[in-house]
Amino acid sequence: MIKVLFVCLGNICRSPMAEAIFRKIVQQRGWEDKIFVDSAGTGDWHIGEPPHKGTREILTKKNISIEGKKARQISQSDLSNFDYIIGMDAENIGNLRRMAGAKSTGHIARLLDYVPECSQEDVPDPYFTGDFNEVYDLVSEGCHHLLNDIVAREKL
Structure with missing residues (x-):
């Protein structure tokens, strides 16, 4: 089984949104x-909180379930248990690489790296910007491209 982990700062906005969108596509x-x-x-x-109200609202509007999701912090074991560890921005990637050192066996990358000719590198944090629509659009596009990349790499 291929394991994909989405990572952001607090696990209440971007990464649970990506998890829900990606799961629905899968x-x-x-x-x-x-x-x-x-x-x-x-x-x-x-830790232990449900996704942010803005994330829940946009996913509900798009008919995508996030039911039962509670925020959690990444663990050291995640870095070797997941095949793809996908950060939302450069800060997440830096934190992940520092945590992983030489121990990670997972492929660490930024979500928007999978979107060809994307004008942005980072998915902005709607916790601070309040723009959950922009984040949904970026994350959705990134998830589609990521899945296509995984399908090609893993020969699904």
């Missing part, structure tokens, strides 16, 4: 038995 393609999806945050501020 289910639509019938690959739930081939791809496992989760999310985590680099910080511990929101």
Whole structure:
């Protein structure tokens, strides 16, 4: 099974949104038995909390379930248990690489690195910007491209 972990700062806005969107795409393609999806945050501020209200609202509007998701902090074992560790911005990637050192066996990359000719490198944090629509659009596009890349790499 291929394991994909989405990571942001607190695991209440961007990474649970990416987890939910990616899971729905995987289910639509019938690959739930081939791809496992989760999310985590680099910080511990929101452990145990549900996703941010803005994330829940936009996902509900798009008919994407986030039910039961609670924020968690990334663990050292995640870095070797997941095949793809996808950060939302440069800060997340820096934190992940520092944590991983030489121990990570997972492929660490930024989500928008998978989007060809994307004018942005980072998914902005809607916790600070308040723009959950922009984040949804970026994350959705990134998730589609990421899945296509995984399908090609893993020969699904």
